[in-house]
Amino acid sequence: xxxxxTENLQASFKNGDLRALTRAISLAExxxxxxxxxxxxVFDKVGKARVLGITGPPGAGKSSLANLFVRFLREKKxxxxxxxxxPVSPFTGGALLGDRIRLADHFNDEGVxxxxxxxxxxxxxxxxxxxxxxxxxxxxxxxxxxxxxxxVGQSEVDIRKIADLAxxxxxxxxxxxxxxxxxGILEIGEHFIVNKSDRxxxxxxxxxxxxxLQISGRPADAVSSCxxxxxxxxxxxxxxxxxxxxxxxxxxxxxxxxxxxEMVGELLSERxxxxxxxWVQKNVANPKNPYAWLTDFLKANPLGSLxx
Amino acid sequence: xxxxxTENLQASFKNGDLRALTRAISLAExxxxxxxxxxxxVFDKVGKARVLGITGPPGAGKSSLANLFVRFLREKKxxxxxxxxxPVSPFTGGALLGDRIRLADHFNDEGVxxxxxxxxxxxxxxxxxxxxxxxxxxxxxxxxxxxxxxxVGQSEVDIRKIADLAxxxxxxxxxxxxxxxxxGILEIGEHFIVNKSDRxxxxxxxxxxxxxLQISGRPADAVSSCxxxxxxxxxxxxxxxxxxxxxxxxxxxxxxxxxxxEMVGELLSERxxxxxxxWVQKNVANPKNPYAWLTDFLKANPLGSLxx
Numbered sequence: 001x002x003x004x005x006t007e008n009l010q011a012s013f014k015n016g017d018l019r020a021l022t023r024a025i026s027l028a029e030x031x032x033x034x035x036x037x038x039x040x041x042v043f044d045k046v047g048k049a050r051v052l053g054i055t056g057p058p059g060a061g062k063s064s065l066a067n068l069f070v071r072f073l074r075e076k077k078x079x080x081x082x083x084x085x086x087p088v089s090p091f092t093g094g095a096l097l098g099d100r101i102r103l104a105d106h107f108n109d110e111g112v113x114x115x116x117x118x119x120x121x122x123x124x125x126x127x128x129x130x131x132x133x134x135x136x137x138x139x140x141x142x143x144x145x146x147x148x149x150x151x152v153g154q155s156e157v158d159i160r161k162i163a164d165l166a167x168x169x170x171x172x173x174x175x176x177x178x179x180x181x182x183x184g185i186l187e188i189g190e191h192f193i194v195n196k197s198d199r200x201x202x203x204x205x206x207x208x209x210x211x212x213l214q215i216s217g218r219p220a221d222a223v224s225s226c227x228x229x230x231x232x233x234x235x236x237x238x239x240x241x242x243x244x245x246x247x248x249x250x251x252x253x254x255x256x257x258x259x260x261x262e263m264v265g266e267l268l269s270e271r272x273x274x275x276x277x278x279w280v281q282k283n284v285a286n287p288k289n290p291y292a293w294l295t296d297f298l299k300a301n302p303l304g305s306l307x308x
Numbered sequence: 309x310x311x312x313x314t315e316n317l318q319a320s321f322k323n324g325d326l327r328a329l330t331r332a333i334s335l336a337e338x339x340x341x342x343x344x345x346x347x348x349x350v351f352d353k354v355g356k357a358r359v360l361g362i363t364g365p366p367g368a369g370k371s372s373l374a375n376l377f378v379r380f381l382r383e384k385k386x387x388x389x390x391x392x393x394x395p396v397s398p399f400t401g402g403a404l405l406g407d408r409i410r411l412a413d414h415f416n417d418e419g420v421x422x423x424x425x426x427x428x429x430x431x432x433x434x435x436x437x438x439x440x441x442x443x444x445x446x447x448x449x450x451x452x453x454x455x456x457x458x459x460v461g462q463s464e465v466d467i468r469k470i471a472d473l474a475x476x477x478x479x480x481x482x483x484x485x486x487x488x489x490x491x492g493i494l495e496i497g498e499h500f501i502v503n504k505s506d507r508x509x510x511x512x513x514x515x516x517x518x519x520x521l522q523i524s525g526r527p528a529d530a531v532s533s534c535x536x537x538x539x540x541x542x543x544x545x546x547x548x549x550x551x552x553x554x555x556x557x558x559x560x561x562x563x564x565x566x567x568x569x570e571m572v573g574e575l576l577s578e579r580x581x582x583x584x585x586x587w588v589q590k591n592v593a594n595p596k597n598p599y600a601w602l603t604d605f606l607k608a609n610p611l612g613s614l615x616x
Contacts, residue, residue, distance in 0.1 A: 291348035
């Protein structure tokens with residue numbers, strides 16, 4: 001992309017042209033170098049949006065909840081961007097796409113922007129692209145950014161680092177007695193929603209989660225339950241999320257600052273990684289013993305002096 | 309780890325001490341720099357083992373099949389290493405551990421080595437550690453290395469690149485009509501086993517997979533079906549895998565060579581990445597605008613000259 005067209009894109013973006021936002025997110029998704037100038041140019045507008053992360057196992061009802069959250073926000077005239085993060089999962093990828101269709105309720109609403117993010121074969125994974133997309137939506141002027149992702153390992157997208165508030169959606173019949181697993185869940189979420197609360201066992205899961213939070217010195221009211229068949233119950237849960245966002249404002253600001261420093265590491269790493277692979281591709285012949293090759297290389301090129 | 313103890317480890321490893329193998333795999337898993345010298349020192353012994361990758365959705369019966377494969381190989385006095393790769397998946401992690409227990413059949417057999425691999429919070433993911441573990445088992449003298457992994461995205465462990473033959477295990481009730489998903493599966497597997505063939509729909513899935521392979525110009529006999537309740541059916545499938553390994557020998561050698569060059573890129577990238585993160589951690593203050601920071605940094609430090 002030429003610097004001329006980058007400038008044009010930036011101008012359209014600042015004029016509120018949704019196509020410019022879509023184009024910019026594609027650049028981030030495809031790791032195009034030109035997105036950097038755009039992001040640098042609009043970053044002073046970042047910081048107004050609330051960023052809500054929604055994660056959980058497939059089938060927990062994340063999209064249905066997101067759908068209702070969008071409705072509540074639209075009733076208050078808030079502009080909402082929904083980023084649906086699709087990690088490349090060949091065995092479970094289908095369900096996510098199916099879920100997405102429910103968000104079609106809002107397809108004709110100009111105050112709602114829905115975008116799927118996925119990368120395939122690109123270095124660096126989705127984490128950085130997701131963060132960039134959040135910044136783009138925030139700078140564009142959305143009041144809320146909802147990030148929806150299936151939980152397929154923290155390695156892919158660390159929702160807790162990207163969102164102001166990371167919400168884990170669970171269902172009652174989930175994980176009977178898998179305490180170790182639940183401990184893992186605790187690390188991911190800052191709020192827990194037990195969805196499908198009309199099913200048997202919902203109260204038990206709520207209580208278990210509350211106990212586990214209390215044991216680790218965290219507030220038990222970070223667990224709520226609802227059913228998407230009972231809209232007021234979801235509305236109540238959403239209010240408590242809004243309260244938590246309001247209440248934790250100072251902590252959220254601190255988190256965002258820490259995330260800026262972390263981003264520098266990620267942004268630079270991504271470029272260095274690409275450079276390294278290109279260099280190897282061009283300059284290294286097929287070695288008989290790759291481990292011996294690296295040992296020799298590191299002796300000749302101590303990495304400690306990569307940056308001056 | 310001191311160079312003295314690295315030498316001791318290498319000596320014990322070459323003497324066939326299983327504890328040395330276990331220790332070496334732990335070093336690889338934890339990305340300890342000292343594993344590099346060991347791998348460089350034993351790499352001339354790598355290349356004799358057959359490496360079979362087994363992947364598929366949770367519940368497809370991968371561990372039960374692996375269990376039988378081990379039995380068949382032991383009947384022929386072959387030594388087998390089983391590497392069970394556990395990606396950190398907070399929502400599905402539990403099932404894998406449960407499956408693993410079935411392999412206990414072979415726990416008292418000296419010709420069988422079973423090891424789980426998992427990383428948490430370490431850079432570079434599991435892919436490189438898995439490859440290193442395979443090389444260690446191969447150099448140690450195992451005739452077969454079985455790698456079992458749940459499919460949670462190609463990003464985590466690219467089984468097709470690591471194994472001589474990547475086998476995808478599926479079940480009849482899997483993915484009705486999700487053609488797009490199946491196309492993704494085709495890219496991962498070099499052989500497809502429809503397990504639980506006594507269930508309804510097994511023949512249909514077998515035929516669908518065969519048709520899809522034929523459309524993409526690949527041999528239809530790379531699909532087989534069996535049921536672990538019917539041991540001879542599994543034995544027949546395993547024979548066809550052995551035949552495929554034998555038949556594709558030249559292609560496998562080529563694949564291994566290509567993988568050596570790729571490894572150099574991965575090995576170097578991993579170290580460069582760590583160096584970059586450490587450098588940022590020490591030298592970069594919290595920037596107001598991380599994107600502008602990177603733009604300025606790249607102007608002052610063109611990455612094109614990272615390596616001379």
